[in-house]
Amino acid sequence: MFLVVFVKHQGKRHEVEFDPSSTGETFKFQLYSLTGVEPERQKILVKGGQLKDETDLSTLGAKPGQTFMMMGTPSNGGAALERPKEKMKFMEDMTEAEAARSEGATPAGLVNLGNTCYMNSTLQTLRCVPELQEELQKYSASSSSSGPDLSQFRMGGNSLDLTSALRDLYKQMSETQDGFPPMMFLNALRTAFPQFAQKSKTGNGYAQQDAEEAWSQIVSQLRQKLQIKETTSNEAEAPSRSTADVSFIDKYLSGRFESVLECDEVEAREGGEEPVRGEDVFLKLDCHISKDTNHLRDGILAGLEEKIEKKSAVLDRDAVYTKKSRIARLPKYLTVHFVRFFWKREAQKKAKIMRKVTFSHELDVVEFCTETLRKQLVPVRDKVREIRKDEEDVTRARKRQKLAHKQEEDRQRELKAEGPADEKKLVKDKQAENKDGDAEMADAVYKTDAEYDAERAASILAAKQELYSLINPDLAKDEGANKSGLYELRGLVTHQGASADSGHYTSYVKKQGPIDAKTGRRKEEDGKWWWFNDDKVSEVEAEKIETLSGGGESHSALILLYRAIDLPSAEEVKQ
Secondary structure, three states: EEEEEEEOOOOOEEEEOOOOOOOOHHHHHHHHHHHOOOHOEEEEEOOEEEEEOOOOOHHHOOOOEEEEEEEEEOOOOOOOOOOOOOOOHHEEEEEOOHHHOOOOOOOOOOOOOOOOOHHHHHHHHHHHHHHHHHHHOOHHHHHHOOOOHHHOOOOHHHOOOHHHHHHHHHHHHHHHHHHEOOHHHHHHHHOHHHHHHHHOOOOOOOOOOOHHHHHHHHHHHHHHHOOEOOOOOOOOOOOOOOOEEEEEHHHHHHHEEEEEEEOHHHHHHHHOOOOOEEEEEEHHHHHOOOOOOHHHHHHHEEEEEEEEEEEEEOOOOOEEEEEEEEEEOOOOOOEEEEEEEEEEOOOOOEEEEEOOOOOOOOOOHHHHHHHHHHHHHHHHHHHHHHHHHHHHHHHHHHHHHHHHHHHHHHHHHHHHHHOOOHHHHHHHHHHHHHHHHOOOOOOOOOHHHHHHHHHHHHHHHHHHHHHHHHHOOOHHHHOOOOOOOOOEEEEEEEEEEEEEEEEEEEEEOOOOOOOOOOOOOOOOOOOOEEEOOOOEEEEOHHHHHHHHHHOOOOOEEEEEEEEEOOOOOOOOOOO
């Protein structure tokens, strides 16, 4: 049976249907629809204190026409409710493309066209680089070839250009949530690299291929074809200066080694043979796996040192040299390859190393860098870790304060309910605590959520400003470089089976936070991942990634794609 009661709020009197069989939480949501004040910000005065969410309304003994007092303002500062500027669109009214781009949509999978899982998993992982998708949309094959780009009309021509095919494929995938057949891209891949058109030994269809080889060939083709405009840092001062074309891959996915090649034999060094210093560009770091490799770090360190046999001019014979490499430039996106396959002569196939090699969601590569780069990275990396620790400490302190506040309120409420004698006892207890020098003062001041949020926002801004000031100026000019030495895992390709030419490839890509319509920035991520198993796409928890370290024929990581952690920009640190 409903009662009609009244609620006074900010000078207004609202008529409300009161259901004694419901709870305080339900009543608060009724008032939210009338006043715009969120339930957690409402203070409704009832006999004995404030109305709690779990309160059974029948215990209040409300009567028809009774008036309740409510305090609180909406989180938007009390602004009046307004009609949405954009008309709300329901899913059933959306086109397929609009539904695919809506918040919470499942990304498109790729249909297996006959042993093409190696290609599908590679394409899904590369797709998690937003800068790549953005630059592909600007790409025109006509700028790098003689014929017109007819791919958009499906008329052949440069539709077999691999970069154009990738551009079109990603666009088509963005407009559907269904499995998409990548036929045009597959044709372009097999035309550019005939090795992927190899037939199966059984004579039925095409052979399975190595996903790492597909990754390397696609990236190498993009490196040649996908050129972007690089503006100089002082272009505003010299507007007439022309911009240079640079490879997208060189900017965002390639690093640079500095190496020293030295003969192992003392006789050569004593004979005056000098170490040879050199530089090399790399598109991925190799994680070599041996009986001593347990973690990704072990394999990367092993890959930075290699033995080479060549002729020594001083010794006038072949000798063994050691080449030691260190990273002199870190790209924003770092590819790591687990070297799990080796040629097994007796079986005449690429066999798989089953050993378990663990890897982390965050990778610190500072120790793999040159001394010069280390000095530039360490201040930023250490400050990032300091800020994270401070944030954890503040969060824990806030939780302790809230708990202490709640316990104090409960204690006072219980003593007041029991009578005046107990209230006097509470005062005496507090006086005794103060006399004994107890850390918990009787007149302790507890901060409100608003005060806490304001302090936290100011603290975060100050930390960002300090962190931004530590970024090395030379690194700051390099938009496509990592400036902290820290990476977060964003995608990986996995393999299941005993050899590269058999088994099954899938990929995992970390979910991005939805875009805020007001700010245009992405919201906080939920930590979950998309698992792309050809055209089957499912959501998995982060713990699933930790099971992909290998140790058998089950799915094990083959390629990892890391992205530099986010650092504050010049706009973010402005007051």
